[in-house]
Amino acid sequence: MAIENVISRAIVQNFSTKFQENLIVDAAIVGGGPSGLVAAKYLADAGFRAAVFERKLAPGGGTWGGGMLFNEVVVQQDALGILDDFKIDYAEINDAPGYYTLDSVEMASGLIFGAMKAGAKIFNSVSVEDIVFKDRQVAGLVINWTPVERLAMHVDPLTVMAAAVLDGTGHPSEIMQLAINKAGVKLDTETGGILGEKPMWADKGEVSTVANTLEYYPGLFASGMAANNVRGGYRMGPIFGGMLMSGKKAAGLIAAKLSKP
Numbered sequence: 001m002a003i004e005n006v007i008s009r010a011i012v013q014n015f016s017t018k019f020q021e022n023l024i025v026d027a028a029i030v031g032g033g034p035s036g037l038v039a040a041k042y043l044a045d046a047g048f049r050a051a052v053f054e055r056k057l058a059p060g061g062g063t064w065g066g067g068m069l070f071n072e073v074v075v076q077q078d079a080l081g082i083l084d085d086f087k088i089d090y091a092e093i094n095d096a097p098g099y100y101t102l103d104s105v106e107m108a109s110g111l112i113f114g115a116m117k118a119g120a121k122i123f124n125s126v127s128v129e130d131i132v133f134k135d136r137q138v139a140g141l142v143i144n145w146t147p148v149e150r151l152a153m154h155v156d157p158l159t160v161m162a163a164a165v166l167d168g169t170g171h172p173s174e175i176m177q178l179a180i181n182k183a184g185v186k187l188d189t190e191t192g193g194i195l196g197e198k199p200m201w202a203d204k205g206e207v208s209t210v211a212n213t214l215e216y217y218p219g220l221f222a223s224g225m226a227a228n229n230v231r232g233g234y235r236m237g238p239i240f241g242g243m244l245m246s247g248k249k250a251a252g253l254i255a256a257k258l259s260k261p
């Protein structure tokens, strides 16, 4: 067989196997930002089948660009254990004990690599365009290739079934929006709807990101900025400890739910 055929066949076969193995997952994570990637790693570490569906070609979400494209970010002491688990380096800021800087490219690539090495699968260039909603439960995702979405091609999607869905889509909390708009669900918030992200207040935002990481509807969880948008938390700019801790908390909540008999 010509090497050209060997290459093409191997890619098609391996992708098909990987995709089929992830058509039914324990946790379907929408968005490969920092919170989604951290959740994926800890779920995979705990033995759950976790798959990340990321719209962009490169996962990593808002981590790559640091602050205003200066490719450094800040984390606080409480999140260092997570960076250690991913083997990502950091250095304490001289005049701000308890706060650390790290290279945002190392963070993005380290989170992607760590999630995959733990056994999570990442499907990039895949957009989640809808949810599967059966018997008043969020039961999975409706997916399509991002180029199909971007070009508005009339191509029907495929589905992934999941015991738990994590909205890690960042600021817009797209999956929560879909659940409200298309399934008419009431989320576990004051109004039943999305309260909306508040302006910048970095220290409060960091705390609320973790506090707002919750199951908002049976089978539907939110992490990171999506969680803050749902429950009206403040934004915090390029400090990322809250995103990392939110991902770890989301993994714990999902694992606890899936482990119940």
Ligand code: 48H
Residues within 6 Å of the ligand: 030, 031, 032, 033, 034, 035, 036, 053, 054, 055, 056, 059, 060, 061, 062, 063, 126, 127, 128, 129, 168, 169, 170, 171, 174, 223, 224, 225, 226, 235, 236, 237, 238, 239, 240, 243
């Ligand atoms: C597939 C999708 C879809 C979809 C979106 O924004 P993210 O980095 O997410 P978080 O919440 O883990 O991290 C937030 C952080 O990056 C940030 O923005 C901060 C700290 N902001 C503070 C401030 O003050 O602004 O990543 C979300 C990912 C992105 O890669 C999207 O492409 C992806 O989700 N995504 N993927 N299907 N429907 N919607």
